[in-house]
Amino acid sequence: MAITLGSLFDGIGVFPLAASNYGIVPLWASEIEKVPISITKKHFTQMQHLGDITKLDGAKIPPVHIITFGSPCQNLSTIGAREGLTGAKSGLFHHAIRIIQEMRCATDGKYPVIAVWENVRGAFSSNNRLDFRAVLESFADTEIPMPASGRWANAGMVRGGKVDVCWRLLDAQYWGEPTLSQRRKRIFVVADFRGQRAAEILFKPHELHAPTNSSRKSWLSSGERNRISVNQARGKIPVLCPFEERRTRGSAKYQDTQGFVRNFGRSNDPFPTLLAGGPGVFSFWYEGEEKEGFIRYLTPIESERLMGLPDDWTKYGNTGIINSDYARWRALGNAIAVPCAEHIMAGIAEVLKENED
Structure with missing residues (x-):
């Protein structure tokens, strides 16, 4: 049974x-x-x-x-x-x-x-x-x-x-x-x-x-999962770190320099929790070039991987229509x-x- x-x-x-x-x-x-x-x-x-x-x-x-x-x-x-x-x-x-x-x-x-x-x-x-x-x-x-x-x-x-x-x-x-x-x-x-x-x-x-998803092989260790391949980076290894957006705003408001810097995280930190209100954000730079780094949102696929889901689990509905990125993040x-x-x-x-x- x-x-x-x-x-x-x-x-x-x-x-x-x-x-x-x-x-x-x-x-x-x-x-x-x-x-x-x-x-x-x-x-x-x-x-x-x-x-x-x-x-x-x-x-x-x-x-x-x-x-x-x-x-x-x-x-x-x-x-x-x-x-x-x-x-x-x-x-x-x-x-x-x-x-x-x-x-x-x-x-x-x-x-x-x-x-x-x-x-x-x-x-x-x-x-x-x-x-x-x-x-x-x-x-x-x-x-x-x-x-x-x-x-x-x-x-x-x-x-x-x-x-x-x-x-x-x-x-x-x-x-x-x-x-x-x-x-x-x-x-x-x-x-x-x-x-x-x-x-x-x-x-x-x-x-x-x-x-079940071969793409999850990219999560092997804390160091490896915060990097992408040399070919993708055109010979440079980028570093991805969690970015605490709300805390960063608070640190800036109160001119807390140390707190502001801490909110960019470290290369071996886990990413912060995904929120239903919008996509996650992380900071991105090349080793030795931190001052030239930038911040971007997680893609829906990256968010799915953070949840342990197969790639594109949320991309399509049962009618075949592609869901918007915002709907997937939510x-x-x-x-x-x-x-x-x-x-x-x-x-x-x-x-x-x-x-x-």
């Missing part, structure tokens, strides 16, 4: 992609953004699209073993207004929990077996750190005390009744083989409704799926890093294939 997956707040289909790499079948997705829907329809032609999550009834949609969701982070992020789970967008988290509960009631507790939630690191601290407790309590269906330290650790676990819940902060720059080259810290929560396997899924090392800025999702899917596939029908 095939292990199946449903993806809420699907975006560009990263969870379905990671799941497919481990023999898990994506059955359906819920998304409302036009471009991401067209991208996932192109790559997953058999996956059903259910539309707006607020209009779904978990008892009436096809039951699945796994439900994944990266609910909107705008009200949780440290660069937002931080309304928390009461915010209009991040509050959609509760609809995902409702759908899970409705499905479990309709199937006498059989489905889903596993739920996975992903969000920004700011969820640890929003609403005076009460939001993350609410997240854990929603999964565990029991009251959970605040940590004695007053702060949530980067990894932990709780058990409530029959539900096993673990969380872990994963940074994309340390995952995959070869590893990615951007800082992208995200919280992943795994809830096991039928056992005590969440820790095995989230904390146990798993062999990740081999890269979709990628909202996406999940593939190796982090693959780590979790590898663990889920391992434990469910051993224990499920």
Whole structure:
């Protein structure tokens, strides 16, 4: 019997992609953004699209073993207004929990077996750190005390009744083989409704799926991934470094010379996190000619590689129309890093294939 997956707040289909790499079948997705829907329809032609999550009834949609969701982070992020789970967008988290509960009631507790939630690191601290407790309590269906330290650790676990819940902060720059080259810290929560396997899924090392894109060979080491070939550079080796655009503006405003220079990074630094609001920027120069360097945006393909996606994953929709660069950057800025999702899917596939029908 095939292990199946449903993806809420699907975006560009990263969870379905990671799941497919481990023999898990994506059955359906819920998304409302036009471009991401067209991208996932192109790559997953058999996956059903259910539309707006607020209009779904978990008892009436096809039951699945796994439900994944990266609910909107705008009200949780440290660069937002931080309304928390009461915010209009991040509050959609509760609809995902409702759908899970409705499905479990309709199937006498059989489905889903596993739920996975992903969000920004700011969820640890929003609403005076009460939001993350609410997240854990929603999964565990029991009251959970605040940590004695007053702060949530980067990894932990709780058990409530029959539900096993673990969380872990994963940074994309340390995952995959070869590893990615951007800082992208995200919280992943795994809830096991039928056992005590969440820790095995989230904390146990798993062999990740081999890269399918030959272009990813260019990411071999921190030094190599910050350079291009001699031929491309016409005999010179350019150096690419992260450029912290917002911090640079602040340093310039307050005439902080040292801070301004630091924002250009070092040759072995990872690239900063991709943002949904626009493309990433990096500084570029030739060795020994730093004063003649310049700054440019990342291309959509470079952004895809930073996320661990195959080249041109976001280029076309299901109708064959080419998506604009801005639409691709926006979709990628909202996406999940593939190796982090693959780590979790590898663990889920391992434990469910051993224990499920």
